[in-house]
Amino acid sequence: MGISSENRIWLRRLFGEGVWFDEPMHRHTSFHIGGPADALVMPHDSTSLRELVEGCGTKGIPYFILGKGTNLLVKDKGIRGIVILLKKCLNKITVSEIPGGACRVSAMAGVNLQRLCRFAIKKGLAGLNFAMGIPGSVGGAIAMNAGTADGAMGDVLESLDVLFPSGKNERLLRDRLFFSYRHFSIQSEVKAVEKAKPVILEGHFLLTSSDSELLKEDAEKKMKQRKATQPMDQHSPGCVFKNPEPGLSAGKLIDEAGLKGFRIGDAEISTRHGNYIINRGSAKAADVLELMQKIEDKVYEQHRVKLEPEIIFAGE
């Protein structure tokens, strides 16, 4: 499809140098994989973000919100339409006390999740330590309901500010938000009116007072555990498949199927953790997809368990 010359002029007028055409997405994903996006735009404030989203709605241009690209497989032909990168415009954390010893911490979507975790620890606020070591942005973590066995984003979220493609901003309280395992959605009545996924702007979290030193100790323990079991220093999107049920680990099933170390092109099943596929250098999305199919088939053959992807596929 590409971006028409009229729309290119519109984007340049709105964002000046903050727009890149035919931008390779491998530069923006932790997997270091992905073909070009027709355009990648980095809004500098929430006003220009709203104008962009509204303009895409009226002009019929598809858009994709990119957090830090740590849970994505962008396909080899890339993404049609506009990729919107929020890291510049939504990056503030604020805190307010509420009666009864709790605190409300508000973090904008572009904030680094690890920055938010460290902020909470420093302030002696408990509730977010489960997220220690999960890379990515606050917006991406909410969209994925990121978490571990110790908790997930939906457990501590009180409300959410969102922007709809119509340009309407809304604060959605917890009873209109639905969280399940690595999944988030909003009340269907709200969705039906707006007919599209909203942009997450800011999350408001309810945290409880605690001891900063104890939180720090716990966080260090969690980081140590992560480093010992996951290939955090290699190019990957984290766990590729969801655990099929509580207590049944996809990584263990893949390991038992004898697949650790198996490789297609430069895409390899990590020898450290069976549920990680790592890019050894120049892996293509097609290699990863073939490898994922191989894993699904082998695990089904051996365990009669159907694995479902945890990562998000983008593009074509």
Ligand SMILES: Cc1cc2nc3c(=O)[nH]c(=O)nc-3n(C[C@H](O)[C@H](O)[C@H](O)COP(=O)(O)OP(=O)(O)OC[C@H]3O[C@@H](n4cnc5c(N)ncnc54)[C@H](O)[C@@H]3O)c2cc1C
């Ligand atoms: C080494 C490693 C370890 C990991 N460990 C964990 C773990 O323990 N637990 C876990 O749950 N995940 C884990 N992950 C996966 C990943 O880090 C999380 O899913 C993370 O929350 C994704 O955030 P992101 O900003 O990178 O989102 P992206 O990958 O950029 O986007 C993910 C999805 O969220 C959407 N999105 C992003 N921002 C917004 C927004 N503002 N509004 C609307 N939609 C938005 C995107 O459109 C996309 O659909 C790991 C990944 C790596 C590389």
